Amino acid sequence: MPWPTVEYVAKMIDHSLLRPDLTTDDVRAGCALAARYDVASVCVRPADVPLAVRALDGTDVAVGTVVAFPHGSSTAHVKAGETAAAVGYGAREIDMVLNIGRLRAGDDRYVADDIRAVAEQTAARGVLLKVILETAYLTDAEKARGCRIAEEAGADYVKTSSGFAPGGATLDDLRLMRTSVSARVGVKAAGGVRTLDILLEMAAVGVTRFGATATAAILDDLARRRGDVAG
Template sequence: MQERHWTAETITIEEAAKFIDHSLLRPELTVADVQAGCETAMKYGVASVCCRPIDVPLCVRELAGTGVVVGTVVGFPHGSHTTATKVAETRRAIDDGAREFDMVIQIGMLRSGRYREVHDDIAAVVDAAAAVDGAVKVILETAFLTKEEKIQGAKLVEEAGAAFVKTSTGFAPSGATVEDVELLRSAVSPKVKVKAAHGIRTLDVFLQMINAGADRVGATATSRILDDLRARKGV
């Protein structure tokens, strides 16, 4: 893939915003917090919001006509739901208006070498999301995996037909690193995108992640990142 060299000088605010999935996943968020998050997403024109399943209908209403996609999570945050439950979650989210789906793999099964089960779990969600041509972003939770497990997980994501391989939920001891983003990018073909999440709170870290190969960045610090970019540009 072409090497990236985005800097605060070369990337536009609009380009930067389209890398961001604005995260609204903290369990304590109120309805007013979610509405404020949607306002932030609209203000900056981000790629999507990634919200809790219960908030999908609200976010769909708040973001109607804005071009900001509504996404949600599946099997979140531990990945240990049954496949049938993950499929049901996906179908309900579709009915509620979600069009992107950040699912967590069966982490323990990957670490146990039970790759067929991991593959089939992902593929079932991909198949469900295909009803609306929805993008499935598969979370490996890299904090718990060895290098070899990360590579194997990424390959299973591609084999199962998902659109993205993603680093983290935001609920593990650590999140995205430049090294992990580069590793995942190298482990899959160009048709699979990479999403970095957890701990991306500054413009400089954001730029590091997209230069390492991230096509999307999950962030709660959207305003801080993009306001810093605007300030550096003097606009």
């Protein structure tokens, strides 16, 4: 089976710039890397959206950000406000954390209304909405239910993790998530996507987006394996 192209894999990656210690220079450097590899998007902290929009102007790399990150415990009103502000600054993708405790408590209506409040802000503006389940804290039944609720509430993607919980994406979770939503909804893996082999294994079970900080290492490895570069 032939290797996928570097360009194809790059457009599956959201380059993550979410560490709390990143400086503005770090964010600019991360945006430059994202532009150099022409990835799908950068995912930056909310305060960094205007900076990233300026840095990526004229490129084909979208700017995304996070809402209620990483715990998901803001009210729906606050989440909607965060989303409206981020979109106003130029964000084209939103990764929101659902209310984990309410999902575990079985309060499906609350969880749905929480997501819908954000979806109402994104759908009208053509902005992608990815809903983070934080799978490390959930049972399989809760993961499947969370996926179904997210789809019904207007999510474009369901996503495993914030990267700040005890565990990240696993193949078993990704298979479960893929079968818990329709073909309309994508699946994003985040947390532990550090090598090309891991990414390709996850892509094989239906994942189409990846949150990664090891973007350069992954894509350079693919180029080497394809024989696109020497070494």
